[in-house]
Amino acid sequence: MSLPSAFAIDVPEALLRRAQRGEASAFEQLYRRFERPVFTLALRLTGQREEAQDVLQDTMLKLFDRIGEFRGESPFWGWLRQIAVNEALMRLRKRARQGEADDTDEEALEAHDLLLPPAAADAALLGQALQRLPDATRSVLWLYHAEGYTHDEIAGLMGKTASFSKSQLARGTRRLRELLRIETEVHSHA
Amino acid sequence: MPDDNRHDGRELTVAEALSRLPLETPDRSAWPVLAARIHATTERPRGPRWPFALAAAAAAVLALALVLPLRPAGPGGADAAPKGLADAAALQALMQESAQLEALLASISGTESGSANALLLGLAFEDRLREIDAALADPTLADDAEALLWRRRVALLRDYASLRGTEQWVAMQGGQFEGDLVATY
Numbered sequence: 001m002s003l004p005s006a007f008a009i010d011v012p013e014a015l016l017r018r019a020q021r022g023e024a025s026a027f028e029q030l031y032r033r034f035e036r037p038v039f040t041l042a043l044r045l046t047g048q049r050e051e052a053q054d055v056l057q058d059t060m061l062k063l064f065d066r067i068g069e070f071r072g073e074s075p076f077w078g079w080l081r082q083i084a085v086n087e088a089l090m091r092l093r094k095r096a097r098q099g100e101a102d103d104t105d106e107e108a109l110e111a112h113d114l115l116l117p118p119a120a121a122d123a124a125l126l127g128q129a130l131q132r133l134p135d136a137t138r139s140v141l142w143l144y145h146a147e148g149y150t151h152d153e154i155a156g157l158m159g160k161t162a163s164f165s166k167s168q169l170a171r172g173t174r175r176l177r178e179l180l181r182i183e184t185e186v187h188s189h190a
Numbered sequence: 191m192p193d194d195n196r197h198d199g200r201e202l203t204v205a206e207a208l209s210r211l212p213l214e215t216p217d218r219s220a221w222p223v224l225a226a227r228i229h230a231t232t233e234r235p236r237g238p239r240w241p242f243a244l245a246a247a248a249a250a251v252l253a254l255a256l257v258l259p260l261r262p263a264g265p266g267g268a269d270a271a272p273k274g275l276a277d278a279a280a281l282q283a284l285m286q287e288s289a290q291l292e293a294l295l296a297s298i299s300g301t302e303s304g305s306a307n308a309l310l311l312g313l314a315f316e317d318r319l320r321e322i323d324a325a326l327a328d329p330t331l332a333d334d335a336e337a338l339l340w341r342r343r344v345a346l347l348r349d350y351a352s353l354r355g356t357e358q359w360v361a362m363q364g365g366q367f368e369g370d371l372v373a374t375y
Contacts, residue, residue: 040211060220
């Protein structure tokens with residue numbers, strides 16, 4: 001089960017109304033609140049800081065263009081996150097790196113597979129291990145565990161099947177365990 | 191700090207580990223680009239020239255009103271309150287007109303053209319109005335100065351209402367406010 005997304009920031013309705021009226025100061029406040037969550041999500045999905053920078057910019061420009069369409073039927077942060085996810089995945093599709101991910105079915109994870117070694121608590125080591133995963137695998141892992149999307153939702157976002165999402169999750173989790181186990185052993189010997 | 195926990199020696203769920211990762215900060219802010227976009231005029235088909243000139247004139251009037259400093263009136267100067275304006279009835283009339291103009295502006299809010307120039311002028315208008323209201327809130331304000339401030343408030347509201355009306359008219363004709371207007375301001 002995923003923990004609350006870093007995106008889950010409540011925004012006062014009055015601020016949203018001001019932004020919808022086109023007030024620049026309201027947009028600036030929205031930008032400041034969501035700059036880092038958008039950039040972080042983009043970085044986790046694309047794996048590249050420069051590309052994440054582009055996703056941040058394009059997401060915020062789309063926010064400016066489309067905020068009039070936001071009806072308040074769901075939390076604002078979820079609506080903005082959807083724009084950011086779409087922007088990031090669109091770039092992955094353009095890069096065509098998703099083709100690098102293996103589409104073959106992966107054996108389902110056992111309960112013990114779901115735990116990561118202690119090295120996972122080291123942000124730098126975990127970040128490096130994530131970087132070594134294929135883009136699609138890392139994206140599924142992040143969307144499922146960090147953002148709380150379901151396999152069906154991820155499949156819809158990525159234009160794949162739910163079983164693709166499940167396979168990538170299983171493969172990514174196993175690979176992450178391997179990478180971090182090596183790190184744990186290296187550090188315990190050091 | 192996430193690093194502080196790595197010697198706990200316990201395993202973590204994937205969700206727990208990922209949620210502990212700190213938020214990343216971009217190498218440069220994207221706000222300047224967004225701000226420029228907000229302030230840039232949305233490209234729309236140009237309307238006929240004369241309504242643009244009308245809009246420019248209206249904006250120029252408002253711009254002048256916005257940049258006029260709040261200063262005490264000199265004796266006999268243009269800013270001097272007319273004789274008798276401090277009279278309670280005259281003041282009441284100004285307050286009433288001010289309220290009517292505010293109601294008019296409220297009734298047309300939400301129908302902005304969306305042009306960045308109109309937005310900028312709107313923000314400048316609000317700033318100017320806040321300045322006047324702050325000055326009016328001074329409990330030691332003399333009667334003459336209060337009357338003068340109310341006159342300025344009404345003039346500003348009139349100008350802005352006129353601009354908004356013109357803006358809507360120009361938008362209906364397919365025109366837009368352009369950068370020159372803000373340059374004037």
